[in-house]
Amino acid sequence: MATIVTPTLVKLIPISTFHRVIVIVRGNPPNNYQCQAIDKAPSDPLFIVAGPGSGKTTLLTLRILKLIIVDQIPARAILATTFTKKAAAELRSRILGWGFKIIDELKLDKTLDKSQRDWLDRLDINQILTGTTDSLAERVLREYRQPGQIPPLLADGYITSTLMLKEGLFPNQIYKDDELKLFLRQFSSVAYKFGVGGMAQVLTAIFDRRQHDMVDWKRFVGSVIPTQQQSVGLMDQVLSSYQTALQTLKMLDFASLETEFLIRLQDGTLKDFTDQIQVVLVDEYQDSNLLQEQIYFALAQSSKGALTVVGDDDQSLYRFRGATVELFRDFQNRYFRTYGKQPTRIFLSTNYRSTSNIVQFVNTFATIDRDYQTVRVANKPTISIHPKAVSGLPVLGMFRNDVQTLGKDLAKFIHDIFCGSGFVLPGGEVIQRDPIKGAPGDCALLCSSPNESSGSGKIRLPGVMREELGQRTPNLEIFNPRGQSLTQIPVVCRFAGLLLECLDPGGRIQRGISGFNDINPILDNWRSEAIDFTNGPNCPKGLVDYAVGWGDRDPNQAKHVWPRQVSFLELLYGLVHWFPELHDDPEGQIYLEIFTRQASSAETIGKFKGQVVYDPQNKGIADASVVEVLRNVIAPIASGSTQINEDLVDMFPRNRLSVFSIHQSKGLEFPITIVDVGSDFKPGQGSGSHTFKRFPTKSGPPHLLEDLLRPYSPNLGIPNRSGVDRAFDDLYRLYFVAYSRAQEVLLLVGLNSCLPNGIKTVTTGYDRQGINHWSKFSIMQI
Numbered sequence: 001m002a003t004i005v006t007p008t009l010v011k012l013i014p015i016s017t018f019h020r021v022i023v024i025v026r027g028n029p030p031n032n033y034q035c036q037a038i039d040k041a042p043s044d045p046l047f048i049v050a051g052p053g054s055g056k057t058t059l060l061t062l063r064i065l066k067l068i069i070v071d072q073i074p075a076r077a078i079l080a081t082t083f084t085k086k087a088a089a090e091l092r093s094r095i096l097g098w099g100f101k102i103i104d105e106l107k108l109d110k111t112l113d114k115s116q117r118d119w120l121d122r123l124d125i126n127q128i129l130t131g132t133t134d135s136l137a138e139r140v141l142r143e144y145r146q147p148g149q150i151p152p153l154l155a156d157g158y159i160t161s162t163l164m165l166k167e168g169l170f171p172n173q174i175y176k177d178d179e180l181k182l183f184l185r186q187f188s189s190v191a192y193k194f195g196v197g198g199m200a201q202v203l204t205a206i207f208d209r210r211q212h213d214m215v216d217w218k219r220f221v222g223s224v225i226p227t228q229q230q231s232v233g234l235m236d237q238v239l240s241s242y243q244t245a246l247q248t249l250k251m252l253d254f255a256s257l258e259t260e261f262l263i264r265l266q267d268g269t270l271k272d273f274t275d276q277i278q279v280v281l282v283d284e285y286q287d288s289n290l291l292q293e294q295i296y297f298a299l300a301q302s303s304k305g306a307l308t309v310v311g312d313d314d315q316s317l318y319r320f321r322g323a324t325v326e327l328f329r330d331f332q333n334r335y336f337r338t339y340g341k342q343p344t345r346i347f348l349s350t351n352y353r354s355t356s357n358i359v360q361f362v363n364t365f366a367t368i369d370r371d372y373q374t375v376r377v378a379n380k381p382t383i384s385i386h387p388k389a390v391s392g393l394p395v396l397g398m399f400r401n402d403v404q405t406l407g408k409d410l411a412k413f414i415h416d417i418f419c420g421s422g423f424v425l426p427g428g429e430v431i432q433r434d435p436i437k438g439a440p441g442d443c444a445l446l447c448s449s450p451n452e453s454s455g456s457g458k459i460r461l462p463g464v465m466r467e468e469l470g471q472r473t474p475n476l477e478i479f480n481p482r483g484q485s486l487t488q489i490p491v492v493c494r495f496a497g498l499l500l501e502c503l504d505p506g507g508r509i510q511r512g513i514s515g516f517n518d519i520n521p522i523l524d525n526w527r528s529e530a531i532d533f534t535n536g537p538n539c540p541k542g543l544v545d546y547a548v549g550w551g552d553r554d555p556n557q558a559k560h561v562w563p564r565q566v567s568f569l570e571l572l573y574g575l576v577h578w579f580p581e582l583h584d585d586p587e588g589q590i591y592l593e594i595f596t597r598q599a600s601s602a603e604t605i606g607k608f609k610g611q612v613v614y615d616p617q618n619k620g621i622a623d624a625s626v627v628e629v630l631r632n633v634i635a636p637i638a639s640g641s642t643q644i645n646e647d648l649v650d651m652f653p654r655n656r657l658s659v660f661s662i663h664q665s666k667g668l669e670f671p672i673t674i675v676d677v678g679s680d681f682k683p684g685q686g687s688g689s690h691t692f693k694r695f696p697t698k699s700g701p702p703h704l705l706e707d708l709l710r711p712y713s714p715n716l717g718i719p720n721r722s723g724v725d726r727a728f729d730d731l732y733r734l735y736f737v738a739y740s741r742a743q744e745v746l747l748l749v750g751l752n753s754c755l756p757n758g759i760k761t762v763t764t765g766y767d768r769q770g771i772n773h774w775s776k777f778s779i780m781q782i
């Protein structure tokens with residue numbers, strides 16, 4: 001236990017001294033608005049609306065350090081939470097990095113007396129509580145459990161997707177119910193091949209949303225319209241089985257973990273913990289859901305509402321994960337209703353990231369649609385340009401007639417910059433890589449989806465880029481692990497096929513499993529890819545012997561006594577030896593990670609805990625252990641219910657061009673940002689016309705889900721905007737985020753059909769009334 005410092009014993013360090021030292025440590029002082037927020041008393045509630053690149057992490061870090069150093073709030077009485085693990089780690093590292101430097105600098109300050117310096121020596125800023133809401137909930141529930149209570153065991157996405165299939169959809173072949181399938185399909189963005197994996201994903205989203213929106217589920221199930229009764233009844237049955245399975249395993253998924261945390265906060269059983277919390281700070285508040293809002297309010301209860309929230313409504317992107325941006329926009333009123341006082345609102349609008357041309361472009365984009373202004377935080381100022389910002393290059397546009405030509409020209413643009421002598425603009429300026437530090441990682445291609453081919457198999461821009469850059473001399477690789485369907489990537493097919501052949505040669509056991517009808521063709525394809533590979537000239541030495549040895553599990557053939565049980569993970573790691581792509585290549589590493597995480601989850605659930613049993617006397621047991629691996633590891637991957645999600649990809653190799661979904665690019669910045677504003681947008685209104693991605697004509701899946709459940713959420717109620725309007729709002733937010741990632745060069749790429757007089761798309765300046773504002777942007781066409 002560290003020493004608890006009581007403020008009464010030591011004379012306070014003046015705020016002016018703290019500010020003086022900040023300048024020494026950081027080089028530049030916080031601006032006036034940042035200072036306002038930093039200097040507010042610990043108990044003052046703050047609502048900070050921070051535009052892109054406006055120094056909000058800087059502000060949060062300095063406010064936290066001021067609370068510790070100037071206000072003498074013990075570090076362990078401060079709780080700071082953010083949306084992703086990466087952002088939480090970044091915040092913590094800044095608090096510690098700057099904190100230690102500020103403390104060291106203060107100790108040299110002659111105006112402080114010995115007792116103050118000794119006090120600084122004893123400060124332990126490490127004790128600050130930082131993390132995502134989930135990680136904090138898990139930690140607090142573990143550390144502050146009641147006598148006899150077992151700590152929560154977290155079910156990650158790998159476990160939940162397995163349970164949803166195994167316990168929810170496979171029994172009685174519920175997944176074959178066409179009405180249920182049709183009902184669930186409307187909440188999925190998968191346009192083609194909506195199968196059992198897609199159903200599992202939607203069901204998980206509904207289970208989560210039910211908790212995030214704090215839905216009165218019984219009332220919902222009892223009130224559905226007659227035509228939906230059968231599907232909703234089945235859905236309820238699947239979700240109950242899933243929930244029972246979690247309870248039997250004594251596990252909590254993320255949403256249930258947060259629900260449990262809120263219950264415990266509200267019933268007072270976490271009082272030992274909450275009593276010590278004096279200030280709560282929440283970053284990325286615009287992506288909070290109702291459940292999280294209630295958690296933050298409950299956490300701040302014992303400090304009578306000492307809550308600082310930071311966010312930007314324009315950057316709210318996670319409606320499909322339950323985010324309710326109105327909670328941020330209406331924070332002042334919602335806070336007032338709970339605490340009876342008004343939080344101070346502070347706007348951070350100076351942008352330290354981008355050239356002034358880019359800032360102007362982003363500002364114009366944010367204001368072209370009149371209706372969008374009504375959903376933004378009231379009186380929000382435009383982003384202002386930092387006095388030292390350069391005007392930089394004009395925003396660039398590359399538009400071509402077809403995706404192949406666009407990809408070819410874009411590949412040349414990137415190749416000229418990073419592998420050649422630079423790209424020459426029409427005005428003669430040259431875009432060149434930084435000769436010392438420059439690398440392709442300075443450039444990012446942001447797309448609404450990173451898929452390299454469409455659902456119908458047509459190649460998309462990221463796919464063309466892979467081909468085109470790969471053919472150039474020297475070739476340049478792209479990093480886009482989410483670009484292809486995992487089940488179709490050649491190395492994954494070969495690897496998975498060999499896993500199957502080792503476990504269950506020929507598929508005797510696989511074929512007897514009920515509920516595998518949908519995925520059997522995929523597994524069979526994997527097997528045949530593997531067999532072709534082992535029969536081909538590139539098959540590495542030793543692989544066939546290894547696979548046959550495993551398949552037979554015959555002590556004589558294997559030339560050693562086969563153990564009674566072997567972990568599936570051991571097979572996986574053994575086999576990987578022959579697949580260098582899966583350990584040397586950054587994309588391959590991610591594919592392998594999916595298998596290892598899924599296999600690890602199988603060790604937590606199931607009777608055999610991921611073990612493959614060998615028992616010549618009891619073939620039934622041996623087969624059952626293989627069935628379990630097929631169900632718990634292979635089926636979730638093959639069905640697509642386990643996928644490469646954004647959270648898994650958080651490192652990007654510097655020597656490749658990275659393709660990002662716009663969601664994934666949130667919080668990041670790139671010297672050269674290329675935004676795909678419509679490389680596959682087609683004229684028309686049909687399903688291939690992508691209207692939902694460019695100019696919505698109806699609600700999208702997340703809006704439909706909101707409309708389904710929110711009427712049964714007493715705190716939220718029915719959304720007050722139509723689904724189409726919310727779909728438009730979300731598109732403006734999406735491209736606001738995309739455009740504001742750029743530091744020096746912003747390049748818009750698309751088909752000529754996206755330009756004025758072509759098809760309507762918000763990306764190139766259409767408002768929802770259908771009026772085009774392209775002429776308000778000054779774009780240099782290349």
Ligand SMILES: Nc1ncnc2c1ncn2[C@@H]1O[C@H](COP(=O)(O)OP(=O)(O)OP(=O)(O)O)[C@@H](O)[C@H]1O
Nearest residue numbers: 028029030031052053054055056057058352667668
């Ligand atoms: N007052 C300031 N004067 C000069 N530079 C500043 C100031 N505040 C922040 N910066 C700089 O601006 C950049 C962005 O700051 P920071 O990383 O805190 O932004 P952010 O708002 O958290 O970004 P994002 O919008 O991506 O979350 C950093 O390089 C930081 O040093």
